[in-house]
Amino acid sequence: MQRLALFDLDDTLVDLDAAFAVRAAEFAGAHGLGQQAVDWLVALNRQGYPHREVFFAKVREHFALAEPVEELWRWYRRRMPYLVRCRPEVMEGLARLRADGWKVGIVTNGTANSSRPVWLRRSTAVRCRGWRGCANLIPGCLRSRPSGVV
Structure with missing residues (x-):
């Protein structure tokens, strides 16, 4: 699987x-x-x-x-x-997941013209298989908050 x-x-x-x-x-x-x-x-x-x-x-x-x-x-x-910075331990964790056979991807509610350049610039692209923005897919969808998804 x-x-x-x-x-x-x-x-x-x-x-x-x-x-x-x-x-x-x-x-x-x-x-x-x-x-x-x-x-x-x-x-x-x-x-x-x-x-x-x-x-x-x-x-x-x-x-x-x-x-x-x-x-x-x-x-x-x-x-x-x-x-924007990605902490080294995050990058290391993503690399470990990939080494263990996991496919790793990013799903974000940020818009493509905001989130995609951050993803590409911060080298998460080399640790992740894909990126998908979904900001406007769900009407009334709000951003995540520290306490969870609103």
Whole structure:
């Protein structure tokens, strides 16, 4: 019997929260905002908005920014694949699973233009057989939370 292990990408295989905090600080610096803005962005991110269009619409409104939502999201995505880190023990665990005959894959509710570059950049691609984004497959589907899937 073939064994299959599927993992979520964000905050399971990679530390998205730490990368987000760095990007939030960069955003605040680029817009002349202070630490309160970083804290607000991190808190908003923890609310788990499944679509970044909604997230950046709230950011744009809160800070009264002139940039369109699409530009804010593009700015965010530009560096995120370079900020996200996968801990060595995670990579080692994936390698052990594959060595033991498991097929390993990633299933994520992140959008393809956000999650796929992170997956490819962070070398999880060499440890996993496939990647499948499923953000919009289930109407009303929400992001995972630390306490489980909502």
